[in-house]
Amino acid sequence: MDKSLKKIESQVKDKELVELRRMEIVKAAVDLFVQKGFHKTTVREIAQKFGMSVGTLYEYIRTKEDILYLVCDYIHSSFGMRVRPALHITPDSVKTLKGAIDTYYRMIDEMQDYLVFLYQETKSLSHDDRKYIFKAEEDMTDIFEEIINRGIEDGSFKLDRNQVGLFAHNIMVLGQMWAFRRWALQKSYTLDGYIKAQSARLIKELTS
Amino acid sequence: MDKSLKKIESQVKDKELVELRRMEIVKAAVDLFVQKGFHKTTVREIAQKFGMSVGTLYEYIRTKEDILYLVCDYIHSSFGMRVRPALHITPDSVKTLKGAIDTYYRMIDEMQDYLVFLYQETKSLSHDDRKYIFKAEEDMTDIFEEIINRGIEDGSFKLDRNQVGLFAHNIMVLGQMWAFRRWALQKSYTLDGYIKAQSARLIKELTS
DNA sequence: AAGCAGACTGAACGAGCGTTCAGTTTGATG
DNA sequence: CATCAAACTGAACGCTCGTTCAGTCTGCTT
Numbered sequence: 019m020d021k022s023l024k025k026i027e028s029q030v031k032d033k034e035l036v037e038l039r040r041m042e043i044v045k046a047a048v049d050l051f052v053q054k055g056f057h058k059t060t061v062r063e064i065a066q067k068f069g070m071s072v073g074t075l076y077e078y079i080r081t082k083e084d085i086l087y088l089v090c091d092y093i094h095s096s097f098g099m100r101v102r103p104a105l106h107i108t109p110d111s112v113k114t115l116k117g118a119i120d121t122y123y124r125m126i127d128e129m130q131d132y133l134v135f136l137y138q139e140t141k142s143l144s145h146d147d148r149k150y151i152f153k154a155e156e157d158m159t160d161i162f163e164e165i166i167n168r169g170i171e172d173g174s175f176k177l178d179r180n181q182v183g184l185f186a187h188n189i190m191v192l193g194q195m196w197a198f199r200r201w202a203l204q205k206s207y208t209l210d211g212y213i214k215a216q217s218a219r220l221i222k223e224l225t226s
Numbered sequence: 227m228d229k230s231l232k233k234i235e236s237q238v239k240d241k242e243l244v245e246l247r248r249m250e251i252v253k254a255a256v257d258l259f260v261q262k263g264f265h266k267t268t269v270r271e272i273a274q275k276f277g278m279s280v281g282t283l284y285e286y287i288r289t290k291e292d293i294l295y296l297v298c299d300y301i302h303s304s305f306g307m308r309v310r311p312a313l314h315i316t317p318d319s320v321k322t323l324k325g326a327i328d329t330y331y332r333m334i335d336e337m338q339d340y341l342v343f344l345y346q347e348t349k350s351l352s353h354d355d356r357k358y359i360f361k362a363e364e365d366m367t368d369i370f371e372e373i374i375n376r377g378i379e380d381g382s383f384k385l386d387r388n389q390v391g392l393f394a395h396n397i398m399v400l401g402q403m404w405a406f407r408r409w410a411l412q413k414s415y416t417l418d419g420y421i422k423a424q425s426a427r428l429i430k431e432l433t434s
Numbered sequence: 435a436a437g438c439a440g441a442c443t444g445a446a447c448g449a450g451c452g453t454t455c456a457g458t459t460t461g462a463t464g
Numbered sequence: 465c466a467t468c469a470a471a472c473t474g475a476a477c478g479c480t481c482g483t484t485c486a487g488t489c490t491g492c493t494t
Contacts, residue, residue, distance in 0.1 A: 061481075061482060071442065072444070072483080072484095073443050073485085077441070082481095082482065141346060181423060188403075195396075223427065268451060269452060278473085279472065280473085282473070284452090
């Protein structure tokens with residue numbers, strides 16, 4: 019799942035160079051997109067930040083939307099790269115879930131600008147591309163579901179089987195809320211306080 | 227709070243006509259915006275659906291962004307008009323909260339397209355206009371806070387005072403999740419099932 | 435050195451779109 | 465019926481921006 023589904027064609031032959039330049043393009047574009055939004059960012063601006071001419075930029079992509087796709091893909095895989103290695107399945111299900119929540123919520127805090135951007139601009143992607151991006155969310159949900167299911171099996175958690183999916187969604191949404199409602203929450207809570215409060219509540223619900 | 231904060235100037239003198247035509251404009255624009263997004267909708271399209279020429283349209287607004295503001299304001303006040311009258315404060319705090327959740331969640335279901343649109347396009351508004359729109363969210367949070375606080379006072383709910391705000395946010399976000407994650411949730415749950423499950427969980431948490 | 439392919443340049447093109455304005459219609463007034 | 469202002473029209477303007485392409489530069493090969 020590290021590589022994108024879609025192959026975007028380019029004029030340039032050298033595969034490694036394409037990879038390298040595209041990473042530069044993404045790095046240049048992501049900040050502009052997050053700051054100004056996709057529509058208000060011009061290809062010229064991206065090229066300028068990228069340090070090359072518009073013409074060159076178009077050697078590596080076909081359309082402006084390709085850049086959006088690359089950026090979304092980049093953000094999405096950054097998430098994946100950060101969560102996966104940080105998730106330790108331990109014999110103690112409570113500890114495992116606590117750790118997963120902590121990891122996920124901290125990642126959201128670090129990447130809040132990207133997260134908000136993803137939610138706001140995915141509708142500008144084609145239907146197929148959007149599905150691919152949503153896939154990342156489903157993968158994450160699956161991870162939480164698995165942890166909860168293990169906990170139920172070993173008797174740590176009490177939860178109706180057909181509520182596991184919903185509970186996994188709740189965990190994720192309560193984390194994402196930190197980014198989406200920062201205008202309210204980040205006035206009254208610190209990240210640590212927020213994680214502690216939400217985490218305690220979720221765990222208590224599962225164990226009582 | 228029914229009238230907008232901002233007065234948008236118009237060429238037309240007759241105040242009532244302005245009000246009438248603007249409502250027609252909003253009605254025409256809102257569907258197009260929800261369907262295609264703000265940026266991809268042209269003023270010409272709106273004028274056409276509105277049934278008048280572009281020139282006339284511009285007698286009632288100054289810029290395209292004015293239309294966005296009018297639409298956001300319209301959506302926001304539709305929310306307000308629907309929730310407020312449906313909220314009954316009863317002596318039974320549990321029943322009151324259950325009713326409020328039910329009302330709010332059903333409203334989200336009905337207006338899910340609008341809600342998603344609001345979240346996706348508010349960033350295109352000016353800073354002041356955005357603040358005005360966020361205000362609606364804060365008002366709603368206040369309502370839930372008040373219900374919870376009453377419940378704590380009359381002994382129905384057990385919750386640390388400094389967690390009331392957070393709990394109110396949780397209630398709202400778990401409702402909005404129905405709209406934002408419909409791609410996953412609305413496959414596996416009915417609205418009634420969803421409300422019952424989330425509501426039960428929230429109430430249980432407050433009363434146990 | 436000559437030849438050549440791959441990488442790069444940026445002026446130019448042209449379509450799309452927000453906005454305007456010179457002019458027409460409408461209907462109220464005297 | 466004449467007058468006039470308010471409401472309406474839509475072609476035209478002008479600017480922005482995605483995209484292209486004729487031409488230049490670079491460095492490798494023979």
